[in-house]
Amino acid sequence: MSRSPQAIELDPVQFVLDEETASNSSHTESLLGRHSPSSSDEKQSTSAAGAASNRPRILIPTRDMIAAAAGRRREAPSHVKTVVVGLLGLLALAYGVTSLLSLGSRFGGAPSVRVILMISDGMGPASETMSREFLQYLHDTRSVDGGSLLNGSVWATLAGGFERDGFGLTPLDEMLVGASRTRSSNSLVTDSAAGATAFSCGIKTYNGAIGVEPAEKKPCGTVLEAARRQGFLTGLVSTSRITHATPASFYAHVVDRDLESEIASFLVGTGPRGPSVDIALGGGECFFLPNSTKGSCRTDGEDMLAKAEELDVTLLRGMNDLRAWHDGDGHEGGRVLGLFARDHMSYEIDRQQNSVLENEQPSLKEMASHALQYLENASAGGKGFFLMVEGSRIDMAGHNNDPVGHLSDMLAYHEAVRFVKEWVDKSNEEGTPCVLISVSDHETGGLSLGRQLTTKYPEYAWYPDALLNATHSTEHLGALVAANSSATRDWLRSEIYGRGLGITDVTEKEIDELWPHRKTAYWSNRVLADAISRRAQIGWSSAGHSGVDVNLYAYGFNASGIAGNRENTEIGSYIEHAMGLNLDVVTMELNKDLAWHSTSAGKSPQTTQRRTEVKHYHGDF
Numbered sequence: 001m002s003r004s005p006q007a008i009e010l011d012p013v014q015f016v017l018d019e020e021t022a023s024n025s026s027h028t029e030s031l032l033g034r035h036s037p038s039s040s041d042e043k044q045s046t047s048a049a050g051a052a053s054n055r056p057r058i059l060i061p062t063r064d065m066i067a068a069a070a071g072r073r074r075e076a077p078s079h080v081k082t083v084v085v086g087l088l089g090l091l092a093l094a095y096g097v098t099s100l101l102s103l104g105s106r107f108g109g110a111p112s113v114r115v116i117l118m119i120s121d122g123m124g125p126a127s128e129t130m131s132r133e134f135l136q137y138l139h140d141t142r143s144v145d146g147g148s149l150l151n152g153s154v155w156a157t158l159a160g161g162f163e164r165d166g167f168g169l170t171p172l173d174e175m176l177v178g179a180s181r182t183r184s185s186n187s188l189v190t191d192s193a194a195g196a197t198a199f200s201c202g203i204k205t206y207n208g209a210i211g212v213e214p215a216e217k218k219p220c221g222t223v224l225e226a227a228r229r230q231g232f233l234t235g236l237v238s239t240s241r242i243t244h245a246t247p248a249s250f251y252a253h254v255v256d257r258d259l260e261s262e263i264a265s266f267l268v269g270t271g272p273r274g275p276s277v278d279i280a281l282g283g284g285e286c287f288f289l290p291n292s293t294k295g296s297c298r299t300d301g302e303d304m305l306a307k308a309e310e311l312d313v314t315l316l317r318g319m320n321d322l323r324a325w326h327d328g329d330g331h332e333g334g335r336v337l338g339l340f341a342r343d344h345m346s347y348e349i350d351r352q353q354n355s356v357l358e359n360e361q362p363s364l365k366e367m368a369s370h371a372l373q374y375l376e377n378a379s380a381g382g383k384g385f386f387l388m389v390e391g392s393r394i395d396m397a398g399h400n401n402d403p404v405g406h407l408s409d410m411l412a413y414h415e416a417v418r419f420v421k422e423w424v425d426k427s428n429e430e431g432t433p434c435v436l437i438s439v440s441d442h443e444t445g446g447l448s449l450g451r452q453l454t455t456k457y458p459e460y461a462w463y464p465d466a467l468l469n470a471t472h473s474t475e476h477l478g479a480l481v482a483a484n485s486s487a488t489r490d491w492l493r494s495e496i497y498g499r500g501l502g503i504t505d506v507t508e509k510e511i512d513e514l515w516p517h518r519k520t521a522y523w524s525n526r527v528l529a530d531a532i533s534r535r536a537q538i539g540w541s542s543a544g545h546s547g548v549d550v551n552l553y554a555y556g557f558n559a560s561g562i563a564g565n566r567e568n569t570e571i572g573s574y575i576e577h578a579m580g581l582n583l584d585v586v587t588m589e590l591n592k593d594l595a596w597h598s599t600s601a602g603k604s605p606q607t608t609q610r611r612t613e614v615k616h617y618h619g620d621f
């Protein structure tokens with residue numbers, strides 16, 4: 001399934017065609033001819049996608065389908081609009097078809113198609129069930145007299161948009177189309193770097209790899225780079241450091257995810273291909289500050305913020321800059337880099353409980369909204385765009401086995417999905433084809449809903465109510481414990497277990513358990529996470545990732561084209577086909593002169609360890 005640069009066989013005729021169409025008027029041929037798996041050109045499309053014959057096909061609209069849909073629209077224009085809102089897939093195609101047919105509004109050869117890829121890092125199927133059942137519990141008006149549990153709850157803002165109609169589905173439930181298989185090239189359990197490179201390059205690679213193939217660790221062209229090369233706008237939103245594995249895999253090419261100093265230079269645009277990201281919003285300012293600056297994470301003295309300014313990038317450092325940019329004409333274009341935290345951004349529940357943080361950091365939904373507004377304004381000339389939006393810290397709470405942080409950022413992700421879906425509807429109703437894909441790169445924590453607490457036969461239950469009165473992530477609380485050198489048992493009982501986790505029945509044995517760890521933030525965090533997980537009767541099998549399939553969601557223009565049980569690489573192929581991209585050309589360009597690229601690993605011990613593991617198919621047992 002992997003497609004290394006060495007394995008690429010470029011059809012010279014097709015190459016010329018794609019080169020021409022990138023700057024000429026017949027992009028329809030490239031978009032619909034090369035990549036459309038209609039029965040008559042099955043062979044061609046299958047080889048183009050590198051597809052195996054026994055998997056679901058990626059459904060790309062053929063000219064016949066578009067013509068038929070356009071005909072239907074002409075016959076009954078007043079009905080189409082109504083039907084599209086209710087039905088997805090082909091009917092959504094009928095609505096967006098006019099733009100794709102005309103292609104006259106495109107800019108620089110790119111049609112005006114819009115692709116939004118949302119990644120819920122580390123959110124497995126059990127996590128999705130957990131968020132749905134917690135939302136249903138919060139909105140259950142039978143629980144209290146005269147109102148729901150939301151009144152006065154710290155979860156009110158996060159859960160307020162949920163409507164408990166009918167079965168009480170989440171915004172994601174309503175757009176489930178299948179599942180994604182997640183393994184990497186060297187392990188049945190992927191990491192985020194290999195997981196995101198499957199989406200960005202459409203290839204399987206090794207854990208730790210950022211935009212490089214596994215055989216010789218050479219760079220692979222990404223959908224984001226190909227999109228920008230072909231005239232689309234590009235954007236990235238992430239609640240982690242913007243140089244972290246998932247966003248990095250769309251714009252950088254390094255052999256190890258820990259090389260974040262190098263990754264930052266790709267984002268700023270001083271890398272080998274120059275700039276590829278028009279707007280990037282997230283955390284991780286520390287990798288842009290020279291190591292002579294306090295709080296820098298860089299391994300060298302480069303001032304990447306100064307370099308960004310030299311390249312006319314608009315810098316947004318904090319909410320004040322974001323607001324001023326929003327109120328001014330900032331959404332009108334030019335490259336933008338918004339950094340809202342030194343390191344990762346805060347968990348949403350911690351951000352909402354802290355007025356200082358709330359004034360420094362936007363929510364995931366706010367960042368997605370700003371990115372979309374920017375991309376919409378900048379695409380007024382007819383450009384389409386590719387936008388990746390990552391709920392990064394769902395994964396990190398999974399690593400901590402912390403149900404509070406996990407729920408917090410899953411609910412924030414759902415709010416962002418709800419907003420983006422409305423945006424997709426608007427775009428399709430206005431005739432600009434737009435599709436939203438939501439998927440996780442992997443599951444984190446081995447979460448299970450139901451936990452055996454004793455040797456007795458277990459209860460068939462898990463308890464969302466145990467999480468109701470928690471006000472902070474256990475990471476935040478663990479840091480508070482470690483920072484308080486005069487912590488007492490009473491303080492732990494009242495402030496940390498009580499006000500922090502909403503636990504009113506903490507035992508002396510539990511305080512005994514925390515006491516020896518109280519000077520270490522990480523272990524305090526883990527002890528607290530276990531205390532609340534046990535009360536909710538939820539289990540975790542790992543502080544790392546697991547290998548289960550994850551849910552695949554799609555909504556809008558040709559959403560049904562990705563339906564089925566998919567290899568994660570097919571998400572990348574789907575985006576490539578939907579936008580008519582040529583990743584192979586970008587791969588060739590990146591590999592023309594590799595003087596800039598080091599295939600030796602970084603210097604960190606983790607990097608050395610990770611390279612060794614590459615030899616072990618099953619990972620580190």
Ligand SMILES: [Zn+2]
Pocket residue numbers: 122192395396399444545
């Ligand atoms: Zn992870």
